[in-house]
Ligand SMILES: Nc1ncnc2c1ncn2[C@@H]1O[C@H](COP(=O)(O)OP(=O)(O)O)[C@@H](O)[C@H]1O
């Protein structure tokens with residue numbers, strides 16, 4: 417019984433951490449129609465910022481400032497936001513398709529930088545011994561994870577609530593107008609470039625936040641955590657849950673992460689050990705299958721978009 | 732050619748406006764003034780360059796030569812959203828609604844500088860945003876009512892008929908009280924009864940002081956409400972004057988090959 421509860425807590429922590437990144441992508445794609453194909457890169461920026469800011473000092477590697485957890489979270493959001501600002505200023509004036517290509521390229525670049533810039537990122541080994549904020553408060557793994565879950569629920573809750581506030585508003589209405597028809601929105605006085613930039617930066621800040629929480633929970637960070645498959649997972653979570661609906665984003669994260677982990681478990685039990693190494697690929701295929709089925713059968717996701725945007729304009 | 736109505740002030744002034752697509756000159760050295768309080772009619776055969784002229788005026792495409800002055804301010808160097816804020820609003824020949832939004836919110840999108848358009852205000856000054864939204868909502872609903880769209884105000888714009896979409900485009904631009912409204916074929920695809928409504932709306936708005944520039948193929952509409960009339964053919968402005976004169980102008984008759992009623 418304890419085992420099940422422990423596992424459930426562990427599962428929920430990761431699912432909710434991912435859901436924060438999905439909320440970020442939802443802002444960009446769901447509301448604004450921005451195709452960010454580099455989600456993993458912005459998660460990585462947040463994760464490494466957290467590790468550098470809150471981790472212990474070590475030889476031959478920069479950082480180890482041992483700053484408090486909350487400062488690390490804010491720092492991670494800032495660096496991810498700054499990275500997004502730079503990327504956005506360069507790419508958001510271009511045609512839509514370029515954003516996808518550019519962000520994908522940037523995510524790969526970020527991953528390569530993490531892999532090779534040893535002085536800052538620790539290279540292949542990554543950075544270890546990142547403090548878990550729940551540890552000093554508790555003893556025993558279950559208690560520690562439970563407290564961490566509360567922290568994630570708290571941080572995620574604040575993010576969710578704030579997002580709902582700023583999206584169900586005239587600002588959210590502009591995002592949707594840009595998504596629906598940028599030229600028409602411009603002809604009504606809205607600046608597509610500026611609005612896209614705001615949405616892109618805020619969304620990437622949430623991705624950075626997600627990365628920071630991930631690192632604080634797992635306790636280390638390494639470049640292999642931020643492969644393009646992560647971007648793919650986050651996208652699937654959004655499509656399954658329902659684009660342009662923040663509840664859908666969270667639901668999608670929980671469901672897809674559930675499918676991902678349980679399929680991993682089933683594969684580890686059923687598949688002969690010789691080909692276990694291909695298990696990850698099978699999981700990816702399964703997720704791809706879900707994505708395709710969803711797009712075919714229920715393109716609006718489990719919880720679709722609501723027609724009404726501003727909470728002040730309900731009829 | 733450039734007869735300005737004496738005593739009235741010029742809202743929109745075009746000087747040598749030219750737009751080329753490659754070697755093809757879609758708008759060729761077009762100049763005219765539009766006095767405040769008028770309904771200017773811009774007519775001409777298909778492909779004459781009327782929509783292209785609108786697109787250059789609204790900043791959607793860059794002009795290659797010439798200038799556009801709105802109330803003494805040059806606007807041809809501004810991006811589209813700033814041209815709108817300067818007071819020039821336009822509708823599209825093929826309506827471009829925000830399809831997945833309600834009619835009400837399509838209309839509420841239009842006003843510039845809403846407090847709630849700054850995302851932080853929705854967290855820091857929610858009351859101010861709520862108050863503004865309340866007022867906007869009232870204003871939008873009355874404009875929607877004026878445009879005979881009350882029955883569909885809660886519906887997705889995607890579900891509207893072609894004629895209703897034309898009215899929605901009009902409703903959107905009315906929200907911001909522009910200096911001049913450019914309508915691109917407002918009556919095209921609109922059924923006859925709705926057309927009468929539309930023409931009534933335009934003349935009523937004109938009486939309230941709005942200035943219009945209208946591209947329209949329906950000659951009954953043009954001849955009954957538009958003055959002055961500008962005729963374009965192959966990118967050039969070939970006539971500028973009143974409706975009666977247009978019927979007799981040889982260049983106009985030639986451009987239409989006698990199609991003009
Ligand atoms: N983006 C474009 N690229 C090339 N040619 C264009 C473009 N837009 C319009 N044209 C051409 O310019 C001419 C004028 O078109 P348009 O302004 O739509 O005419 P009108 O509205 O008077 O019917 C047409 O011959 C059209 O093919």
Ligand SMILES: [Mg+2]
Pocket residue numbers: 781782783824
């Ligand atoms: Mg046209």
